[in-house]
Amino acid sequence: MGCKKDVNGTLNDALLFTTMCIIGLPVDVYIKDGAVYSGIFHTACVDDDYAIVLKRAKMIKKGSREPNVVHGRLIETLVILSEDLVQVVAKGVILSADSIAGHFNGDNVGTACSNITYPEYTKEEVKATKLKVSTVDGEKASKERHVRDGLINKQSDRRESHESLRERTIVEVQGSSSNLDVFVTRANAIESVNFKTNSELSSNGVSRVSPPLSSIKVDDRNNERHSYEQQTLGKTPCLGPTSSGAPITSVSCVSSSSSPVDLAPSRGSIHNASTKESKLNPGAKIFSPSALQHRTATPPVMPTMAYMPDSCPVVPVATVEPEVEITPFAPRPSVPVKFVPYNSLPAGNGGLDVLYAQPTIGYMGNRTQPARYASQYHHLQAPTGYVHPNSQNVMVGRLGPLVYMHPVSHDVVQSAVGFSQVSSRPLLIPHQVHPPKHQGSTEPQALQFYMTPPVITGLQQPFTMPSIPITQASFPVMRPMQVPGSNGFLPNKFA
């Protein structure tokens, strides 16, 4: 085991756990030259070396060397590299959960806390019972993903311009999607996708060291898990200067390794804002952004579209159904059905729909799997209407459709808007729209074209649309029909 760890360059779980435990606590850091810095432990790089990042750091004791830090001055973000680090002292840390057990309640438990399978030496066993482990990993990953969502979201702003990059990411993910099906647990599937995405993202990110990424192996669960953590912790520092204006200082004599850092704020602020609050009051926090989003411009449909792809593989989408709920449908492939409602909402209600959908998502956030989607979704929305689809896609899962989505989405949006005002059958619209997309992804475009035009042009046309794919009988009864129809559609396409 010991050897393996060496190879992986990942840290002992106990150390990782301890590190996590002291996040946000004031710590004193002793530097090689005898200097002592006091600050709030922000994060640590857990790649080969153990470097740490302090926030609001201050030198409380001067060392023998002349540092690049003024004595007594407050340093917004201080990176202490492994070479300089001697000791980190945190006072009053609670390691055992005994005393804080009361904080875990209800459904939040799943995401809020994950049991750390931590002794490394049980790896043998772990491998034997891989299934079990993988779920645990999933949980853990989900947890981490929260953090990462923050990061990624942050990045997404920046990355808007990097269309190409993102596309590459999508491709990546698609490639992995085949693997997904193979995976036993859904958690795994998601994990891998996200994982890939993430690694891709990070490589896209700002220029700098990304050794951990390259070292990642998809097939090894354990590695993955570690890599996640690496990314959460380790990547944070790397990501970057761009994220915030806060001055960053790296105490060191090693000039070459000056890796300014600062994702910190993003993680702190964004992640915290969304994830934390969603936990406490899911509806509230998520709600507002959606409203904003809505106002800003692009209709609700956009997000919807983006969402669709997700549904295919895993499911969370199911939850999308407004009030219905989170519960457990998730894992089922019966996604198509859910689609309909979700879509219908946006189209029909116009403004309100988005709001509805969002809260739901918020709830989902609290559960493990859905959580990611929710959070991601949410995050993504914040930036810009346009960005959403893409980033969303990236994050989620099956991306095939996504590419097409873009063009379609516009049409959809327009059409949807028009309809909402005019007709009482908004439901159809979304319905129709969706099929095209899916088809577009899996099948020739011909269908798509066919489908879309009517939507865009005529309000009345919608009726014809459904007929094409499947159910003609459905015409008489609009709503009931739609649902079945949609089911029929999607499955076919996917098949």
Added chain:
Amino acid sequence: MEAYNNEEFAVGCILSIKTTLGDQFDAQVIAFDKPSNILVLQEGVSATGPKRDIRLLKANYIKEFSFLGQTQEDPLDTSKCFLDLNRLQAREDSALRKAEIDAERFGIGVTAEAQNIFDALSKTLPVRWDKTVIVVMNEVRVSSPYLPESVVGGTPAANERVRKVLELERKRLQTRNTGQ
């Protein structure tokens, strides 16, 4: 198993450690991470209560250590280890906020006396620093040397009030200093 992992530092050992920087402390080994060469230690093992002082110490900065004993149970009970990311985030955020507030209280480039005056004034009035000038209630400015005469601006009433408080606080500081 642990011994295998941590050849040099067995988990659970209580050691008296002296670092190359001159620190000396007794602590229990929670873990040793070989790749990074970091020893995770906790102090205050014997103390009651869940709170511990944690030290992450690079093993190569240990000058010498002596073995004091060993506890039976694993210092980290794996079944009781939970992390609540939300709580961590919240904790960090609040810590940052607090630090920020604290930081604003410190004048930069001011004398200790000025800081004392600032702290004293802050007990009764809303104050902030504007470089080396203490701004009271956002209108009255007290600049160096922070005497009642150096109170400027604001409405006459506010100005007068600040002067009074300043005078009183100065007296209080004076007596406190002489008292010590």
